[in-house]
Amino acid sequence: MKGKIVKEKGKLVIKEIGSSKSYPILGIKGITDNLIGKECEFELKGLFVKEITLEGKVYTKEGIQPVKQSKSEKQKVKINTSYKKPKNKSYKESLESPPETSKAPYNFVPLNKEVVLLDKIADIPVEVFNGKEENLADYKGFSTYHSSLNTGYIEIEIEALTPIYIRDGLDEEEVKEGKESKDKSEFFNINGVPKIPGSSLRGMIRTLVEIVSFGKFKNFEDKRLxxxxxxxxxxxxxxxxxxxxxxxxxxxxxxxxxxxxxxxxxxxxxxxxxxxxxxxxxxxxxxxxxxxxxxxxxxxxxxxxxxxxxxxxxxxxxxxxxxxxxxxxxxxxxxxxxxxxxxxxxxxxxxxxxxxxxxxxxxxxxxxxxxxxxxxxxxxxxxxxxxxxxxxxxxxxxxxxxxxxxxxxxxxxxxxxxxxxxxxxxSEHIPEKLKDDERPDFAEAIFGKEGKWAGRVYFEDAVLISGGESLGEKIPRILAAPKPTAFQHYLEQKGVHGKERNHWDTNVLIRGYKLYWHKDINKNPQYWLASKEEKEKKNVITKINPLNTGAKFKGKIRFENLTDEELGALLFVLDLPENHYHKIGMAKPLGLGSIKITPKLYLIDTQKRYESLFEDDNWNLGIKEVDIDEFKSKFENFIKIKSKMEHPSSLWEHERLKELKAILNWENTKQEDWLEKTDYQELKEFRDRKILGKSTDYGKP
Known part of the structure; x- marks a missing residue:
């Protein structure tokens, strides 16, 4: 039977040529959106497509195989192709075998198929912010504390599992002198006291909230590369x-x-x-x-x-x-x-x-x-x-x-x-529903949306409380990371074979959120330091002064008028599963910046706080430490329903979040060849356009 691959009601089907009949494509590997419009031959099993033959390949549930060819057909292909026979690999393998996989200090959490959106910000319907409802005065909004919502703070203790570095900014005099930030090696500090800026913590946590809450994907520069x-x-x-x-x-x-x-x-x-x-x-x-x-x-x-x-x-x-x-x-x-x-x-x-x-x-x-x-x-x-x-x-x-x-x-x-x-x-590689501007996702609701509404969460700087010995001024390896122009990493490459690659003019999606692997560089302190040859490249090297492993910081995340689910989202990404940790600061590709965060939740009873000045001879602050698991569970249950998970024991068991979990898992650093598997590829490997596999291809969730 002959047909054409098309999309009907958001699903790929084969429309039979010369007929109005369409047949669903279910579970057949390698059939993706970039094949839409292609004519093919197909076989049915009942009402479903069993096998698709397209452009010299046979697609089935088991995988992709080349069409069996006669000797004359093989010779014809050999004459017409422009590819050279690679060393140590047969000609047929070079065209039809899956591409070799690459390595990188990062990997990706895939885009979500479902988007979880909210209807209210505090007690205000979204329509009010979109100008579709006029009576803003009818709502309490952000100007008062809501007894039905949560106000308080999360106390966080941060422990550096590897050296950590966040660059201090140039002062006014240094700017006037024409100094560059790369030449200032001091760790970020206020009056000599090292701190992790609240802005750095905010950015890290917001990204994770976007991922786990199945939010929109809007934090990118839309341009033509x-x-x-x-x-x-x-x-x-x-x-x-x-x-x-x-x-x-x-x-x-x-x-x-x-x-x-x-x-x-x-x-x-x-x-x-x-x-x-x-x-x-x-x-x-x-x-x-x-x-x-x-x-x-x-x-x-x-x-x-x-x-x-x-x-x-x-x-x-x-x-x-x-x-x-x-x-x-x-x-x-x-x-x-x-x-x-x-x-x-x-x-x-x-x-x-x-x-x-x-x-x-x-x-x-x-x-x-x-x-x-x-x-x-x-x-x-x-x-x-x-x-x-x-x-x-x-x-x-x-x-x-x-x-x-x-x-x-x-x-x-x-x-x-x-x-x-x-x-x-x-933007043409991101589904439209992930760019929706009408209703907010969790991240927008919590952190605010410019020109629409303010955020309800405030990150204080985390102050060094112990440890934190300086490693002295160091020169790290030159960070020559592949950028989005490296489409073999940044774009989906499902179903490609041989020398075929999807690029930015192919109809495929981006890989998703880019995050960096943990590396236990404590076992190999020289791993992240520049070689003698690199140090001679004065125009590209930088100097840093990291704090050593074991540095401990303490800070607070204050919040106002959050729903149980919104507060649960923050706690879900702060309180990670055992042996799963965060990364922050500079030189993450080289292994710096792995941190363990331990949160404690304190809620403020705003009504009780203002009923009396004292309580048992102490100031009546209305503050109470609360167990965080209840809020995490409410968030998990909300997302599991909205993301249409089937009978999950935990949100972390979702296929997307398994990819995130693998990247955050410190246990992967114990693999014998881990530093090699997560290093930058050599220039020759990069030129070969080797494809980056999923995070779970390299590490365990």
């Missing part, structure tokens, strides 16, 4: 190279041009297009990482030079990405009436591969293309660009992609293979 994948050997590299030829999914969507970019006013730029769409190259001899020679003339990268060249001397060349650009033999660095005037555009070295630079014919076409404000802002937001910012020059020759038949520039750059923004923004 930039990328460049010239030599990438996965499907992503193919996507990039086709895009720089103007193609998206095989369709010619853009045209590639070159021209002279000129700054013509504040945030106003125009590109004077060159007539010749043929881009030439010239061979160079590198004399250093930032310099090269052409005919004994020393030149610098990230510059352009006026030259003359002879187009007739150009010979057809083919670079490693099958993009043909003639290589010019005759160029001079003076005007020559027999030659054509041109620009030599010098980009970076790109390892040992690059042996040429670009030549652009200066002749103008008469067309002028203007950068939009979006072009400018997106280019400026690309903080990962290590080369030249052409917008800081008065003029510069550039290459650019322009949408066909439309006056819209997609992207531009200083070299033929420049960094380009993805088509999709980060």
């Amino acid at each position: 930039y990328f460049r994948a010239v030599g990438d050997k996965t499907s992503f590299g193919k996507y990039y190279r086709e895009l720089l030829d103007g193609k998206v999914n095989g369709e010619q969507k853009y045209e590639i041009f070159a021209g002279l970019l000129k700054k013509e006013g504040r945030r106003q730029y125009s590109i004077y297009r060159f007539k010749n769409k043929k881009f030439y190259r010239v061979k160079v001899k590198w004399t250093g990482d930032k310099s090269f020679k052409i005919k004994d003339k020393e030149l610098k990268i990230f510059n352009y030079y006026n030259i003359s060249f002879d187009p007739k001397s150009a010979k057809s060349g083919k670079n490693s990405y099958s993009q043909k650009h003639p290589i010019v033999e005759n160029i001079v660095f003076t005007q020559n009436s027999k030659f054509k005037p041109a620009y030599l555009v010098a980009s970076g070295k790109l390892g040992k591969q690059k042996r040429t630079q670009w030549i652009l014919d200066k002749e103008k076409s008469g067309d002028i293309d203007r950068l939009s404000l979006e072009n400018i802002e997106e280019y400026q937001s690309d903080t990962d660009r290590k080369s030249i910012n052409v917008l800081e020059r008065k003029e510069y020759p550039v290459f650019y992609l322009k949408e066909k038949n439309r006056n819209r520039i997609k992207a531009f750059g200083h070299t033929r293979y420049f960094r380009v923004p993805y088509e999709k923004k980060i």
